Amino acid sequence: MADTITLSRPVADFHVHVRDGDMMRLVIPTIKQGGVSVAYIMPNLVPPLTCVADVLAYKSRLEAVDSSISYIMTLYLSPEITPEVIHEAANAGITGVKCYPAGVTTNSDYGVASYIPYYPTFAAMEEEGMVLNLHGECPSSGHIHVLNAEEEFLPTLKDIHSRFPRLRIVLEHCTSAAAVQAVKECGPTVAATITAHHLFLTIDNWAGNSLNYCKPVAKFPSDKQALLDAATSGDPKFFFGSDSAPHPIGNKEKGKNAAAGVFTQTHAAAYVAEAFYQLGKLDKLAAFLCDFGRQFYKIQEKEPEWTVVLRKEENVVPALLGEGAGAVVPFKAGEQLHWKVEIV
Template sequence: MTTSIKLPRPAADFHVHVRDGDMMKLVVPTIKQGGVSVAYIMPNLVPPLTKVEDVLSYKSRLEAVDSSVTYAMSLYLSPAITPEVIHEAKKAGITGVKCYPAGVTTNSDHGVASYAPFYPTFAAMEEEDMILNLHGECPSAGHIHVLNAEEEFLPTLKDLHARFPKLRIILEHCTSAAAVQAVLECGPTVSATITAHHLFLIIDNWAGNAYNFCKPVAKLPADRQALLDAATSGNPKFFFGSDSAPHPISAKEKGKNASAGVFTQTHAIAYVAEAFGKLGKIDKLVDFVCNFGRDFYKVEERPSSFSVVLEKEEDTVPLLLGEGGSAVVPFKAGENLSWKVVITEA
């Protein structure tokens, strides 16, 4: 039985929300705590990051909190993201552009209603070999609801892939068997991230529990199984992106208006190990959390100043991160995990 796993390099998390201001200062140190040294940072701040200089300023604020992590940065797709901005962003070292359909999740009010106006931008991204990150949902309307919003989006994914076959595209945070199949049907320039929490949750876990509510929502047991199968398959199309999304208690306890997002950063890799271990697939962990994402993103990073070992040891998830109404409740708060992340400074 495996009792200790020394990662050949710390994990890479290709979907991270850390907000700004006091929340950023609270959350950024937990990236390393969770076993991660490369974090792809989402741009849906208020206001969203639509200028190169604003992205670079944000990166500087992140590095001021913890410089041991490599922060890969993204722009927020909006009419301001022209081909000229893409060329500027590439020169500045920005990794990709995140596309939010308007109104589908946290801070997406400035998102996209139609993709055709952005074809010149996508062509420039293809030319510059930048990443397009797709939040894969259609807004709820008519026959579209939270349980089929991802599946209804999949024709858009396939259409964009057909129009821009050399554009590297990520279908973010897959939640359904249909999404997994769509990614498999696309060429090698299309991959997908899978979160830690979606390896555990189904609809029953978030209906009535705001702390398990995220977008896209967790779906049926068969969908969860499809995610587990994809994540442990050894197929490099699927790799880790936590979509860890901190919200204060005050934002989560709003009944039907609760903010969407599950916070997993503090125990990111331990959650994945828990899910893989239960399937007897712990040998698939390193590729999923360390290698496949780095290879797809072609990430440039500094040598890590710390190493990560997973120990087969009980570890209790704390009830809160922070204090008072601004505190954040972690995923599986108060529960015991069977794997513990141990950080050693170089």
């Protein structure tokens, strides 16, 4: 097994949270640090990004921090996202629309209660070739809870797909064997992202440890194995989306109502390489990290003037990114990885 892996092109991360203000300025430099040159930016700011002008202004703020990254921008699905806005967004180069069920995760209070009112919007997206990004969970209620919320959502995924078969849909951050199977059963316009942290975590890793708590939550060992199998399968329906989600340390460690999200941006490629290395599947790494997502999204980004090399050497994850109350705890803080990202 090789001790050095040179990726044919840098990583494309199709699910990135960088927030705004001071947190944005802290996090943006870590995108390249993790080996990523294409970052698909989530719109769940406060307030959320629901108009084209605000999305473009946000992109300008990102580029002011690091213009070497290709930022792929999205709108937040809400009543403001009409078919007319979709056509305006497509003309402005905005790629996707993120759908959050109301109240299921960070900054989702403005999210969707019913999908029916958005059918005209979905039709416009299908016409324009825009991508619908689904946070695939149902809100907790009655028999629905955090462990089955994703599986309970899957009929909704299939229903939207059947109504809009040409609409490209990404089921974000799969966490269950059921989700993997559902994506496989859909047509070629449906794909899924898999995070780095879900390749390592099960319920035992976050129950009682809020640093590993994210939404959707990690589930059972059989679910983790299904994600590993999908990510290393060479199936182009499954590609990388880190869902790297920075939160100030106090919001992660406060116990009840701790923030949902795991921060992986600093070591994005190294985490995934670690998981593939443990399975002896490093030959599948570049396709998952670099190729399949670009193909599905039809990305034509500017060619970066740098190369990503993964070297097999000791790499201890730092305890913190930043200082003081705004510091962020990286995934696997203090632990040793076998792979290290080098930008050349």
